[in-house]
Amino acid sequence: MLSYQHGFHAGNFADILKHAALLHLLEHLKSKDKPFCVIDSHAGRGVYDLSAQEAEKTGEWRTGIGRLLETRPKGQALAQLCAAVQSAGPSRYPGSPALTLSALRPDDRWIGLELHPTEHSELTRWAGRDRRLAVHKRDALEGLPALVPTPIRRGLVLVDPSYEVKTDFAKLPEMVIRCVRRWATGIYALWYPILVGGDAQTEMIKTLASRLGASHGVLVVEVSGRKIDRGMSGCGLVLINPQFQIETAMAEICAEMVDLHLAGLARWRVERVAGAYAGKRLRQGGTDNGGANRDAIAT
Numbered sequence: 001m002l003s004y005q006h007g008f009h010a011g012n013f014a015d016i017l018k019h020a021a022l023l024h025l026l027e028h029l030k031s032k033d034k035p036f037c038v039i040d041s042h043a044g045r046g047v048y049d050l051s052a053q054e055a056e057k058t059g060e061w062r063t064g065i066g067r068l069l070e071t072r073p074k075g076q077a078l079a080q081l082c083a084a085v086q087s088a089g090p091s092r093y094p095g096s097p098a099l100t101l102s103a104l105r106p107d108d109r110w111i112g113l114e115l116h117p118t119e120h121s122e123l124t125r126w127a128g129r130d131r132r133l134a135v136h137k138r139d140a141l142e143g144l145p146a147l148v149p150t151p152i153r154r155g156l157v158l159v160d161p162s163y164e165v166k167t168d169f170a171k172l173p174e175m176v177i178r179c180v181r182r183w184a185t186g187i188y189a190l191w192y193p194i195l196v197g198g199d200a201q202t203e204m205i206k207t208l209a210s211r212l213g214a215s216h217g218v219l220v221v222e223v224s225g226r227k228i229d230r231g232m233s234g235c236g237l238v239l240i241n242p243q244f245q246i247e248t249a250m251a252e253i254c255a256e257m258v259d260l261h262l263a264g265l266a267r268w269r270v271e272r273v274a275g276a277y278a279g280k281r282l283r284q285g286g287t288d289n290g291g292a293n294r295d296a297i298a299t
């Protein structure tokens with residue numbers, strides 16, 4: 001039985017990283033005249049109400065999108081995210097389905113999977129009668145590999161699980177690998193939390209790098225270093241098959257999040273962990289040792 005509801009966390013620092021990266025990936029897909037399809041394997045409810053009880057209870061959005069809106073970021077992807085949030089209306093935060101919808105052209109498509117009954121019915125209501133959108137009440141672990149490749153052969157898969165089940169850290173990379181074997185040209189973005197006292201993400205990244213790295217680019221984009229006693233000290237994205245030279249844009253997002261000290265973030269890194277630049281290109285920065293947020297590149 002699923003208990004996680006994203007309404008408690010919508011607009012927090014983790015959403016900022018994944019949604020700014022999502023908007024950047026969508027811009028890339030839109031740069032060609034050919035249609036694309038996005039699959040959102042863990043879609044949530046589409047749009048969130050930041051004045052709702054659950055959002056107020058944690059207040060997480062205040063150190064995420066709240067702070068970002070106050071500071072007016074300079075980087076393109078973060079500024080674009082702020083604009084999308086503002087156009088969603090007062091106290092509303094667009095989740096990945098709504099952000100993707102804002103980028104869709106008439107021939108582009110979006111498929112969302114959501115297993116939680118309440119979230120699924122809200123998502124169905126949100127999708128309405130837009131023929132570009134399809135909502136499935138389906139377990140992503142089984143459903144996503146069955147849905148790829150999509151009839152439109154250009155596209156992006158966002159995998160944004162709640163990691164409620166301990167085995168997710170082992171099962172999700174296997175699911176992504178199955179999908180990549182079936183749809184080798186798709187772009188994949190897998191979000192992961194970094195938990196205080198835990199290191200499950202490292203094994204997950206290693207699995208993806210070692211099994212896909214020979215023939216696919218694998219990039220890690222991470223913000224971390226929150227000084228907290230429990231919960232998420234940071235989070236990241238594993239990007240598979242991202243466009244050439246995406247590192248600069250991802251480094252810009254991460255460095256600005258750390259500069260703004262969003263939710264107490266103090267470090268970031270953007271690293272090719274496999275593919276043509278295996279283990280070589282690393283950009284990183286931080287403010288946690290009192291130094292400036294540098295952008296070093298090691299080759």
Ligand SMILES: C[S@@+](CC[C@H](N)C(=O)[O-])C[C@H]1O[C@@H](n2cnc3c(N)ncnc32)[C@H](O)[C@@H]1O
Pocket residue numbers: 002004005006040041042043044045046094095096097113114115116119138139140141160161162
């Ligand atoms: C982090 S939230 C998604 C947020 C959304 N992607 C966004 O950015 O707005 C994760 C969602 O996955 C759903 N979920 C959890 N396990 C699932 C599964 N096995 N298959 C499909 N959905 C699942 C949860 O109900 C929850 O709504």
